């Protein structure tokens with residue numbers, strides 16, 4: 383384990399779910415302070431089935447091995463890639479022009495026909511070539527969604543506001559499970575490209591199941607890049623821009639990136655599974671009253687989560 387991993391706070395969600403009052407209070411404190419000071423925490427006790435993660439990775443591998451022309455049939459540009467397949471090099475970090483060295487697939491929330499958010503979110507698409515893909519990714523989506531909601535409740539306790547304050551924002555939220563493939567650099571490369579150039583996530587919180595190879599790095603609040611080695615069974619949690627907005631930047635969004643492997647490892651492939659927990663599209667992102675003080679006046683004008691998402695998708699090159 384690197385010195386970094388030792389410094390990232392480790393929390394155990396089972397302490398919050400079913401621990402003693404002392405364990406719950408310690409969870410709330412370590413999680414909240416971890417996000418505030420560090421931007422990342424590692425989590426165990428989340429209850430997410432390791433076998434399900436393995437089965438999903440097996441499907442993801444099969445999916446990305448399909449020929450490009452088959453995968454491209456599942457691209458949904460009218461949804462700005464928020465469902466289905468987005469090709470290699472299509473997304474770039476805000477303020478960058480060179481595309482990231484990755485392709486990915488988004489699985490979103492399944493909503494019943496006629497649901498008021500369906501026209502805003504769009505429907506999932508499923509690859510018929512990988513028959514178990516839907517079952518596995520939806521099961522993982524549900525488990526991560528449940529864990530994220532619980533973490534948002536803990537965060538509300540950290541701010542001493544009613545427990546559903548943040549989790550209600552995410553009810554029927556536009557969350558997405560992103561399945562990412564970073565091909566070997568030897569196979570695909572764009573000059574000046576990075577696997578994932580430095581960025582902040584758009585959403586409230588992100589839960590990252592451990593990636594299949596190293597490369598993830600976070601920028602500490604002191605401006606130091608630190609590698610994050612997710613160990614098997616751990617989930618890394620980071621804060622996004624929307625959380626930063628509703629907490630009036632008391633919890634800033636965490637800058638992170640995925641660096642390219644060294645030239646001796648140019649044949650290394652990497653897969654990862656981030657779950658982006660989003661509010662519902664009509665949720666207004668504005669600072670909680672307790673976060674707006676004379677010392678910390680409102681830092682952003684209110685905006686709906688849907689409008690903010692579209693603004694960022696435009697900046698990322700996904701929405702034309």
Ligand SMILES: O=C(O)CCC(=O)C(=O)O
Pocket residue numbers: 560562578583590593598638639640653654655656
């Ligand atoms: O691949 C990873 O580990 C992180 C990916 C990421 O930061 C993102 O897609 O926003």
Ligand SMILES: [Fe+2]
Pocket residue numbers: 581582583638
């Ligand atoms: Fe990210």
